[in-house]
Amino acid sequence: MMSRFDALKVLFKYTENIPVISSCGNTSREWASLGRRDNHLYMVDTMGLTPSVAIGVSMALEDKGFKKCIAIEGDGGVLMNPNALASAAYLNPKKWLLIVFDNECFASTGGQCSLAGRINIAQVAQGFNLEAIQVEDLDAFEHAVRTSIEKDGPIVIHAKINQENQKNPFINDDPVVLAHKFSQFLTQ
Amino acid sequence: MATFRDLACEEIIKGIEKVNPDYFLSIPCSTVGPVIEHFEKSDKVISFPVSREEDGVGIAAGISLGGKLPIMLIQDTGIGNSILAITTFVQAYHVPMLILVTRRGGFGEINSAVNLFSEPLPRILDDAGVKTFKLDYRLPLKEWSTAITQGAQYARDTHRPIIVMFNIKGGAEQ
Numbered sequence: 001m002m003s004r005f006d007a008l009k010v011l012f013k014y015t016e017n018i019p020v021i022s023s024c025g026n027t028s029r030e031w032a033s034l035g036r037r038d039n040h041l042y043m044v045d046t047m048g049l050t051p052s053v054a055i056g057v058s059m060a061l062e063d064k065g066f067k068k069c070i071a072i073e074g075d076g077g078v079l080m081n082p083n084a085l086a087s088a089a090y091l092n093p094k095k096w097l098l099i100v101f102d103n104e105c106f107a108s109t110g111g112q113c114s115l116a117g118r119i120n121i122a123q124v125a126q127g128f129n130l131e132a133i134q135v136e137d138l139d140a141f142e143h144a145v146r147t148s149i150e151k152d153g154p155i156v157i158h159a160k161i162n163q164e165n166q167k168n169p170f171i172n173d174d175p176v177v178l179a180h181k182f183s184q185f186l187t188q
Numbered sequence: 189m190a191t192f193r194d195l196a197c198e199e200i201i202k203g204i205e206k207v208n209p210d211y212f213l214s215i216p217c218s219t220v221g222p223v224i225e226h227f228e229k230s231d232k233v234i235s236f237p238v239s240r241e242e243d244g245v246g247i248a249a250g251i252s253l254g255g256k257l258p259i260m261l262i263q264d265t266g267i268g269n270s271i272l273a274i275t276t277f278v279q280a281y282h283v284p285m286l287i288l289v290t291r292r293g294g295f296g297e298i299n300s301a302v303n304l305f306s307e308p309l310p311r312i313l314d315d316a317g318v319k320t321f322k323l324d325y326r327l328p329l330k331e332w333s334t335a336i337t338q339g340a341q342y343a344r345d346t347h348r349p350i351i352v353m354f355n356i357k358g359g360a361e362q
Binding site for chain 2: 041044045046049050051052055056057058060061069081083087090091175178179186187
């Protein structure tokens, strides 16, 4: 099974000019370690909100040239705020792409089990009438990312990953700076 | 004869239209039903319901970061569902946003539990540092629309969430 870090490296290749919002904890730390870009918004808290924020960004960017707005969230975060799946289904934001890294645990807090061990998140997304692609290896993940960027959403990529974590420094930036860079990138 | 509620809803509609938002997000509320119905029919603003206030705050924040103007209308109980998102995202990241909030609890409230959250809510918001303006019978209704436009401008000028909270049941201070 692939690691989150290997999957993020693949995603990094295809998102130089695509807004990407990453969830708090290890996901944002690993994502930032690949290279900071102004098209990245790193969430430092508010677990589970990333997909919701990406819905709003996707709607605001409908008439702009960006192909997508990508949200990266974990299984724990998605199950903390499944309301975002309902909103995505209802609002049908064509530029919304949610990538769920599912390791069936809360890796950032020590690997405690999440509910995802008994819940198939792709099926949950499909239950909300969302297109969902389930992948378990790096080649399938890369293919899903490449094809999803080129087609209308909303789309959910449900990527099963192992529980490996990279050691990276905390993101303790002033959130105001993080938001300012991201917003300038979106609206310039 | 028009009730206080009817007149208040007219003023709230007028205020929102003066702000001219791109998006109007709401959670159903009987007291401001006419406001929601008005914007559902509007062809000038994109209106949609959200399933939970926390999700709505996230969506509105994304809209704001993307350079468009949202307004969200919720009941005060919804602050309980969204205060983490309001503080650790919208406030921390300096995202301008106007949230209109209808008061529950107080005279005229028939629900036997909601007062336990609605009555202490102003103190909770004060302690959380979320700037809140309160409109009730003490501010002439004709000033309410101006207060809403000023709230939207203040959110932009001070780069943060601003709550404008109104008691449209009339009667004493809650």
